[in-house]
Amino acid sequence: MRIRAEEQTTIIQGVIGLAAMVGVIRLSAWNDFPPGADALIQTMHLLAGLMCLAVSFAIFAQGWILFIDKLSKQRLYTAVLFTMIGILDILYAASHGDVTLLGFKPGGSLAAWFLVISHTLGALGMLRIFAAEDQQVNGHQKIAMFTGAGLLSLVVLLLLNRYQASLPSLFDLEFGMFILRAGIPLLYVITAMAILYRHRAERPPAIMTVTRALLFMAMGHVLLTFPTGQGGDLAQAAGQWYMGISYYIVLKGVYRLTIEEPMRGKQLAEAQMKHMAYHDDLTGLPNLRQMKEQLGEFLVFSRACTGVAVINIDRFKAINDSLGYSAGDKLLTELGSRLSALEGQQQRVYRMGEDEFAVIFPELPDDAAAEERAKQLLASVDPAVLIDDTEYHISLSMGLSVFPNDGDAVNQMIQYADMAVHHAKENGVDFMRYDAAMKQRTQSKVELENDMRKALEREEFFLEFQPQISLDTGKMVGMEALVRWNHPKRGLLPPSEFIPLAEESGLIVPLGEWVLKTACLHNKKWQLDGFEPVCVSVNLSMRQFRQYNLAERVDAILREVGMDPRYLELEVTESMTYDIETALDQLHRLKRLGIHISIDDFGTGYSSLYYLKSLPIDRLKIDRAFVKEVMYDGNDAAIVSTITTMAHHLKLKVTAEGVENEEQLEFLKLQRCHEGQGYLFSKPVPAGVLxxxxLSRLAG
Structure with a gap:
C-alpha cells in the first residue's frame, strides 16, 4: 500500500514527539535544577493550561459559530466534547496549581480525578465521533447537544464537589495507578487504531490529522502522570504542552474534515462539471460551447482575419455500420489526437459532435492565408489509422469560412463553415470555401425537407413500376416499385433529389413504409382483378434495414393488405451487410416470413464471397454501371460474366439492371442471365400503364 504525504507527516511528527517525550523523561530524572526553575516550570504549566483553554474555546467556536447553516455532526460533537474537556482542564490546572476554584480544594488527588475524567472522556469521545459516519445536523440538534452536555457537566461537577473529601487518591490504588499511567494512553492508541481502521479504504488526510492528535494526547498523558517532584513538574508541564498541541491538531483536523475537505470536494466537483461542460467526453477536446466562447473573443478583439474550419470524416456512418460503434469511437479519438498534435499558437482544435471537428485560425493577414493554413492542416493529417490491428485509410472533408468577409457573428461563422464542408462532400472534393450561393442551396434543401414532411399527409408521393422481363421467354416475371414525388411548386422531382435528403433527415423510414404498403396494395388489387400474380420488388434503405422490428412491420403490412409473402421481394444493398452478424439476423427474420430477398447494385460494394454464401438471399441484381459498358469495356464484361457464373453456382437468380439495347441483351443471354430490367423493355410507368x-399481356 502506497504511503501518502499526510501519513508520512503523521509518522515523522509521531517519531519526533516520541523522541521529545523520551528526552523530557530523561531530563526529569535529573534533580539538580538551578534556582528559580520551579517558578519557570509552574509558569510553563500555567501557559500550557491557558493554551489548552484557548484552543478548546476555538474548537467550541468552530462548532457554534462557523457554517451553522451546514453544520457537521463531527464538528458539533467535537465542539461539545472539548467544551466539557476545557472545563475539566481549568479545574485540573487550578487544583494542580493550589488554586481553589468553584469550591474545589487544591490537591493532587482531585487533580488526578480531573485528569482521568477529562482524558477518558476525550479518548472515548474521539472514538465515538470519528469512527462513525458524518452527517448534517440542524440548529435544534446543536442547541440540544450543548444543553445536554452542559447539564451533564453540571451534575458531574456537583457530585465531585460534594464528595471530593471522600474521593480516594488514585496514586494510592494499584488499579488507579494502572488506569492513570497505562490505561488511558492505551485507550488513546486503541482509539487511533479504530479510527484508522474505520477509514482504511479512503484514508482522508484529515483523519490522519486526528490520529496524529490522539498520539500526542497519549504521549502528553504519559508525561502528565509522571511522578511529582522538580523533575516530575517539568514532565507534567511538558505533558500539558503536548495536550495543548494535540488540541490544536484536533482543531485543525476537524476544520479540514468538516469544512476544508468538503469545500475542496465541492470545488473539485464544480471544476469537473465545468470541464465536462466545456470538453468532449470521448476525445477530451474543447467542445462546441467552448469554441463559441473563444471564437467570440477572437472576433471582438481581432483586427485581422479569423478562419473557422469544420472537418468531417467521409463515410463515417459506413464505418460505424460495418465495424461497430467501438471502432468509430477509436477513430474519433485517434483523429482528435492527431489534430491536437498539429495544434499550435496559430490554431485551436475542437470537437463539434458526431464526426465533426473544428479548427479556429486567428490573426491571419487575409483570406488567402486562411485558405492556405486550412489546406496545410488537412494535408498534414495522416490518413492511415490502425483499428483492432487492422490498418484503414480515411479521408476528410473540410469547409472554411473567414471573418469578416463571410460573416461577422459566431454562429454565422460556424454555420457557414458547416455548410461548406457538406457541399464539399456532396461535390466529392476534400475542401471548399464558403460562398453565398451555398446558403441559398442550403435554404432550398431545408425547405424541401419541410415540404417532404407534409408530402406524405398530402398524398404527393406516388409509385411507378418498372417491369422485370425473363430473358428466355420475354414475359414480365416481376416489377420494381419506384417512388416519385409530384411537388406542388417544383413539379415532378426525380428520386435523386429527395431520397438522399430523406435518408439524411430520417424521413426515409415512414416514406419507405408507405412505399412498401402501397406497392403491396397495388399488387394485391391486380391479383384480385384476375391478373396473373407476379412478384413486386421494393427497395429497403439502410435506416429501415437497421430497425429492430423490421420483420414485424413487414409482416403486419402483409397481413393488413392480405398479400401472400411470396409475391414480395425486398432489395438490400451490399453496404447493409457490412455488419454480417446483424445482417444475418435481420435477413433470416425476414426470410422466415416467406418473402424473397435480393442484393441490389451488386458489384459496386465489397462483399466478401465467404459471407455471401451464408446470406439467405434469392437474387443478385447486377448494377447498371457494368451493363452500360459491357460491349465496350472488357473488364465490365468479365465482371458481368463472373457474377452470373457465381450466381448459378450458388443457385441464385440474376437480374441485370439498365438494359438499353439489343447488343446488351444478347450478351446477357449468352451469360445465362435470368432476367433484365431497363429502358429496352420499359421505363418506369404508372400503375395504370403497367x-x-x-399485366394484360400476361392475362392474354
Missing part, C-alpha cells in the same frame, strides 16, 4: 401494357 396494368394495360404488361
Amino acid at each position: 396494368e394495360s401494357e404488361f
